[in-house]
Amino acid sequence: MAERITRDDVAHVAKLARLRLDGAELDTFTAQLANVLGHAEDIAALDIDDVAPTAHPLPLKNVLRADVVGRTLDRDEVLAEAPDAESCQFRVPPILGEEP
Amino acid sequence: MAPGAAGTAVSLAAAVRAGDLSATEVLEAHLASIEEREGEVHAFNLVVTEQARARASQIDDAVSAGNDPGPLAGVPVALKDNMCTRGIPTTCSSRILEGWHPPYDATVVTRLAEAGAVVVGKTNLDEFAMGSSTENSAFGPTRNPADPTRVPGGSSGGSAAAVAAGFVPIALGSDTGGSIRQPAALCGVVGAKPTYGAVSRYGLVAFASSLDQIGPFARTVADAAAVLDVISGHDPADSTSIPQDALDLASHLDAGVEGLRIGVVTELMGDGIAPDVRARVGEAADALERAGASVDEASVPAVTYGLSAYYLIAPAEASSNLARYDGVRYGLRADGATTGEMMEATRTAGFGDEVKRRIMLGTYALSAGYYDAYYGKALKVRTLIIADFAAAYDSHDLLLSPTSPTTAFALGDKVDDPLLMYMNDVCTIPSNLSGQPAISVPFGTGSDGLPVGVQVLAPALGETVMFRAAAVIEDAAP
Numbered sequence: 090m091a092e093r094i095t096r097d098d099v100a101h102v103a104k105l106a107r108l109r110l111d112g113a114e115l116d117t118f119t120a121q122l123a124n125v126l127g128h129a130e131d132i133a134a135l136d137i138d139d140v141a142p143t144a145h146p147l148p149l150k151n152v153l154r155a156d157v158v159g160r161t162l163d164r165d166e167v168l169a170e171a172p173d174a175e176s177c178q179f180r181v182p183p184i185l186g187e188e189p
Numbered sequence: 190m191a192p193g194a195a196g197t198a199v200s201l202a203a204a205v206r207a208g209d210l211s212a213t214e215v216l217e218a219h220l221a222s223i224e225e226r227e228g229e230v231h232a233f234n235l236v237v238t239e240q241a242r243a244r245a246s247q248i249d250d251a252v253s254a255g256n257d258p259g260p261l262a263g264v265p266v267a268l269k270d271n272m273c274t275r276g277i278p279t280t281c282s283s284r285i286l287e288g289w290h291p292p293y294d295a296t297v298v299t300r301l302a303e304a305g306a307v308v309v310g311k312t313n314l315d316e317f318a319m320g321s322s323t324e325n326s327a328f329g330p331t332r333n334p335a336d337p338t339r340v341p342g343g344s345s346g347g348s349a350a351a352v353a354a355g356f357v358p359i360a361l362g363s364d365t366g367g368s369i370r371q372p373a374a375l376c377g378v379v380g381a382k383p384t385y386g387a388v389s390r391y392g393l394v395a396f397a398s399s400l401d402q403i404g405p406f407a408r409t410v411a412d413a414a415a416v417l418d419v420i421s422g423h424d425p426a427d428s429t430s431i432p433q434d435a436l437d438l439a440s441h442l443d444a445g446v447e448g449l450r451i452g453v454v455t456e457l458m459g460d461g462i463a464p465d466v467r468a469r470v471g472e473a474a475d476a477l478e479r480a481g482a483s484v485d486e487a488s489v490p491a492v493t494y495g496l497s498a499y500y501l502i503a504p505a506e507a508s509s510n511l512a513r514y515d516g517v518r519y520g521l522r523a524d525g526a527t528t529g530e531m532m533e534a535t536r537t538a539g540f541g542d543e544v545k546r547r548i549m550l551g552t553y554a555l556s557a558g559y560y561d562a563y564y565g566k567a568l569k570v571r572t573l574i575i576a577d578f579a580a581a582y583d584s585h586d587l588l589l590s591p592t593s594p595t596t597a598f599a600l601g602d603k604v605d606d607p608l609l610m611y612m613n614d615v616c617t618i619p620s621n622l623s624g625q626p627a628i629s630v631p632f633g634t635g636s637d638g639l640p641v642g643v644q645v646l647a648p649a650l651g652e653t654v655m656f657r658a659a660a661v662i663e664d665a666a667p
Contacts, residue, residue, distance in 0.1 A: 094553065102552040106508060107515070107529075108545055109537040122550055124608045129497040132566045142568030143575060145399045146385045146624025146649075152428040166292040172522035179517050181528045 094123050194218040198264045198358040198412040202305070205252065205263035212248035212263030216241055216307055219265045223309070223356045231331050232351035234270045234280055236310040241265070244307045251305075258305030261419060266301055267351045267360040270311035271318055272403070273392035274298055281394050282326035283316045285539025286520045295392020296427065297361060297403055297420045304419040309357055312347030316541045317511065318368055318396045320344050321613040324604055325543040332600070335377055335639055339597035342372030342613075345406070349376040352406045359416050360406040365396050366499050367592075367617025369404045370629040374592035374642025377631045379413045379659070380406050382617075384649045385624030386431035388417070389424030397506035398429075400499075400621040410630065410659045414438035417652065431650075438656045446480050446661050449586045449654065452487025454646075457590040457616050465635040466591045473632050473643040474589055476665030477658060487581045487588055491573035492619040498574070499618040500611055501554045501567040507544075508551030514539060546607060575623045582648045587658050591616050592629040592642035616644060626652050630659045633667040 099119045103110050110118065164177065173180040196204070196215075204210040223236060251258045268274065271281045273291035280286045294302075301308070315325035323331040323346025331346040333339040334354040341350040345362030349372035352360050362369040364382035373380025381404045388403045395401065405416035415438075422435030453474050458467055478484045516522035516535035523538045525531030540548070554563040581588060593613060603610040620627040626649070629642035643662055647655035 098553065099549060102549045102556065103545075105556070106512075106545075106548045106552045107533045107536050108540070108548065109533050110545075118546060118549060121546060121607050122553065124606075125500055125550060125611070126553075126563070128608055129501055129563060129567075132494050132497045132501075132570050133562050135494070135566060135570070137566070137569045137573070140569040140572050142565060143571040144568055146575070146622075147429060147431070149429065154425065162292045167518075170289060170292065170519040172516060172520075181517055182525055182531050184528045 094119065094126055194222045194355050196358065197409050198261060198407060199415055201358060202260060202262045202264050205248065206257060208252055210263070212245035212307060213242070215263050216245040216265055216309070219309065219357060222354065226334070226354055227356065229332065229337055230334055230350050230354050231329060232312055232347045232354060232356055233267070233310045234282060234313050234328055234347070235278060237277060237308065240277070241307050241309045248305055248307065260304050260415060261301065262305035264306050264359060265309045265357045266306045267310055267312045267348055267357045268298065268308060269314055269345050269348050269360070269362045271314060271363060271394040272298060272361060273394070274308070274311065277311065279311065279394070281317045282314045282328055283539065283541065283544070284327045284521060285514045285535070289520050291392070293392060296389035296424045298392065300420050312345070312351055312360060314347055315344035316544050317394070317507070318344040318363055318365055319507070319543050319547050321367070321371060321610050322603065323347060323372070324600065325541055327541055330600060333376055333597045336597065338599055339639065340375070340600055342375035342593065342597065344368040346372045348406050349373050349378055349380065352376070352378045352408060358408060359412055361403055362406055363393055363401055363403050364621065365400045365503060366621050367614045369406065370617050370627060370642065370644060371593045371613060373406055373629040374631070375597040375640065377640030378406055378408055379410055379628065379630055380404065381413050381417065381628040382620060382626060383417060383421060383652055384431070384626045386429050387421050387436065387650070387652070389427040389430050391424055391426035395510040397503040398510060399506060400503060410656060410663045411439065411442055413628070414442055414656050436652055438653055441653050442656055442660045444657045446477055446482040446658050449482040449658065450584065451477055451482045451484045451587045451589055451658065452581060452585040453484065454492065454588050454590040455486050455488045456490060456492050461594055461612070461615065462591050463595045463635065466593070466595065466641050469632050469641040470589060470591050470643050473662050473665070477589070477661055480661045487585050489577045489581050489588070489619070491570065491577040494570045495574060495618040495622055496611060496615050498567040498570040498622060499614070500550070501563050502571065502622070504547040504551030505554050505564050506551070508548045508555065511544065511548055543607070571622050574619055578619070578623050578625065578648070586654055587651070588646040590644045590646065592644040596635040596637055596639035596641060620646055625649050626655055628655055628659045630662045631666060632662060
């Protein structure tokens, strides 16, 4: 049985997911996520240690193609969709100096 | 409804190919229907009137020149707005992609075009296909054409409503946990989710990659079959695409169900299902029996854990897939002094509450300390569900169940209670977890007069037999 999700847990996952929540949102989301995870206690409680996990419905193997140049997206068309671009590159605000 | 707008895709394409109707006439009849009722229904995020007219004119030129435009010649089609269309905005009903013009077409869009279809617009959905009512759209809800005070279901509610309202004869949706079948049931149209890998997902904006599939909406089983025959088949651009030829459903539709063994899923006919919905499923089972099938009960015990497994697996995959929306390469960018702040501001402003909820749920389910208890367990339950289906198919060719536990509910009824909303998907989720096909066929109405859908489930790549049973149910529908 897993422990009930706390307000601090929600604040932590929001930070990991790069989402900013205010106090009221934290309260609402904590209650709602606890409700959904509470429902999932039915499977958390199952004794199925010896069952193999299924990550995918198909028995997929690596799908490879010949290493030759094919059709690609047009660079200018792609960059035209970027919020900011310069000299064939995506441009972003400063990265160095920010907190980790 | 204007002349031409009531026709099936199969009949319209035949008329256009024979020169009896022009693609332009067909298109204009449907545009008139849209003009008449779209303000009330809000099925579309975008109607591309001029592009559609130009395309219909091309089809007419081809017919005049003696060329065959293809099996869907001149048939208007609507696309769920999470399928990429080159140069045409693709929003996923999210602020974070508003104004984005994809630089390529999804494979299904290319295949529809090669078959002669005419794209008329992009339909509304729950943001990033996360929802069961189409109320989670950044652009406002879609309403059910059968009763505009009710939801159309979701997440492909716009496509379902567009077909139900006669705006288009056919539309495409995507189905991760029931997002084609549930809205089809609630709107009273046919909706099919094919086998995982049967239809290319190249150009479908990813939600939960091990579950997502594209499929058709139509007013008839034959039209849904015609669409699947066109869009299925191997695509080297999608590494999960099954390397085999396109389906051939249309030529087997009339084969009937004589001698087939069909099981009604015990666990999906319990207390959680409305009595009138259960009654319609029972009547559909009787109709299959009268047509020569043998019908009994089939137990698939692990499906009772499907809801919990799905609402851990799908958010986990979504939390990873939606990490790409960071304000760098496309879509919305909000201001921030650093790249980290910009990304946080962009995602906070761009995503709606349900998307945030699922990203956080998935991030939590995957995080250290909880992985084994939640996500790990969900993957094991997935194994159990696949095994229980396999056991049921040892003694059955097909399974039968309700599509949705209830008929369409009122707008606003469930928006404040995510878990209650998730319960809508209890009958449809198992087929996504197992990767198997399923189809919803309209079968009468509930005590409130609203449409009920009956679901036919089949083993992987069992579409041909599944569609035969769907055709029998359609013929017997009250």
